[in-house]
Amino acid sequence: MFFKTSFTTLIVGVFVVYVLHTCWVMYGIVYTKPCDNPKAGNCITPFLAGNPKLQLSIYTALQANAEGGHTLIHKEEDFDVNNKFERIVNVSLPKKTRNNGTLYALIFVHQAGISPWQDQRQVHLVAQLTTYMVPKPPEISLISGEDQTQVLRLKMKSDHPVSHWRSRLTLNIVSDHFHFDREYLPSDVHRYLRVFQNGKKMVYLPLLFVDELSNRVKDLVINSTSTELPLTISYDSISLGKLRFWIHMQDAVYSLQQFGFTEKDADEIKGIFVDTNLYFLALTFFVAAFHLLFDFLAFKNDISFWKQKKSMVGMSSKAVLWRCFSTIVIFLYLFDEQTSLLVLIPAGIGSIIEVWKVKKAFKIQVFWKGGKPTFLFGKLDESERRTEEYDTLAMKYLSYLLYPLCIGGAVYALIFLRYKSWYSWLINSLVNGKTKHFSANRDGCSTGFRSGHCKGHSI
Numbered sequence: 001m002f003f004k005t006s007f008t009t010l011i012v013g014v015f016v017v018y019v020l021h022t023c024w025v026m027y028g029i030v031y032t033k034p035c036d037n038p039k040a041g042n043c044i045t046p047f048l049a050g051n052p053k054l055q056l057s058i059y060t061a062l063q064a065n066a067e068g069g070h071t072l073i074h075k076e077e078d079f080d081v082n083n084k085f086e087r088i089v090n091v092s093l094p095k096k097t098r099n100n101g102t103l104y105a106l107i108f109v110h111q112a113g114i115s116p117w118q119d120q121r122q123v124h125l126v127a128q129l130t131t132y133m134v135p136k137p138p139e140i141s142l143i144s145g146e147d148q149t150q151v152l153r154l155k156m157k158s159d160h161p162v163s164h165w166r167s168r169l170t171l172n173i174v175s176d177h178f179h180f181d182r183e184y185l186p187s188d189v190h191r192y193l194r195v196f197q198n199g200k201k202m203v204y205l206p207l208l209f210v211d212e213l214s215n216r217v218k219d220l221v222i223n224s225t226s227t228e229l230p231l232t233i234s235y236d237s238i239s240l241g242k243l244r245f246w247i248h249m250q251d252a253v254y255s256l257q258q259f260g261f262t263e264k265d266a267d268e269i270k271g272i273f274v275d276t277n278l279y280f281l282a283l284t285f286f287v288a289a290f291h292l293l294f295d296f297l298a299f300k301n302d303i304s305f306w307k308q309k310k311s312m313v314g315m316s317s318k319a320v321l322w323r324c325f326s327t328i329v330i331f332l333y334l335f336d337e338q339t340s341l342l343v344l345i346p347a348g349i350g351s352i353i354e355v356w357k358v359k360k361a362f363k364i365q366v367f368w369k370g371g372k373p374t375f376l377f378g379k380l381d382e383s384e385r386r387t388e389e390y391d392t393l394a395m396k397y398l399s400y401l402l403y404p405l406c407i408g409g410a411v412y413a414l415i416f417l418r419y420k421s422w423y424s425w426l427i428n429s430l431v432n433g434k435t436k437h438f439s440a441n442r443d444g445c446s447t448g449f450r451s452g453h454c455k456g457h458s459i
Helices: 002-030 148-158 240-258 263-274 278-308 317-336 341-361 382-416 422-447
Strands: 043-046 054-061 071-079 085-092 104-111 123-128 130-133 162-166 168-174 195-198 201-204 208-210 220-222 228-238 364-369 372-377
Touching (some): 104 168, 168 240, 317 341
Parallel strands (some): 168 228
């Protein structure tokens, strides 16, 4: 008992340290130490403090360095960094881009009346307007007379990454007239900082930022034979603290993609930050952290319970078996739907745990002889046999209602719904059937028998 208590205390202590450390790191991200004396030589002053006349110009090019030509698609002649706007422009797609190629956007903020290519006090960034992603497989009616040749061609095409058009381009500029201290210049801002010498002062040009987190999968359009596609250009000012936070989150998403996360996986994470207010996001973090703690403690107790379980008296072994089967089916369903790894990996771990529970419930021992496994099932005592009889009787009566419903639902889905393949229809039908089965099984266990044999049911 002392070991359990000390282990739980250790976990809670680590959790508290983790939360405090995260708060300290977040404070270090959003807070930047300003220059104490703006007139001192170690201060870097903002170019925007002089209220210069600026212009925003956006070009497209086949290469990030604009070699091979560039095309102007939009310009804001009277550009005010404090005024929010949104423009929709039609962008002409070169032939190479239409043939599964790439297209870049070159964004310039420069002095009004001067070409950005000749202005030495301009800032610019390059953003990719296309991205490669495997398209969602087409869904068909499995019993209708659709053109199978066309469907096969679409499926073959969907196995390879295809160039998608990013229909949104979100831009931000820091509107704060912040004075940086050279000694405390944040490393994350340094790569966006461009300075020049103005007499004895160091002046930094506007901090331009392309918000990649706003590029969502729902905004992607497959490059087709169209010669023009719409592009929504959004601009808004941003604070320095939010810019630094956005840079860190954007780098984190990029790192995940380098580790193998797909565009769809990264989109799940982007939605957390883009679709949520920052204050609500902070609250969500604390709630999620406590949920993770309680989830881990519940997981620990569940494992401890099954490790100490020597008898299945009072517990439904069939429910454990069906739960294992259901968890595996749900995992296969998520895999078939190409669900994010953030959901798929925990589901896979849960399936492995359920298989282990089945091994414990049925007292299965595995022996390896010559590279082949041999399974040995343990014997039930008298109390376990009585429990098994009640369990079999309950499953029998439940099957009279549930099996017709499951079969009817599967036939209805086959006739009226569309699926990618027969395997997809089978997995979806099994998932729906298992949901009905466990809802009824849980209700039967809680209300149908008063003998106590459902005690400890793990549904």
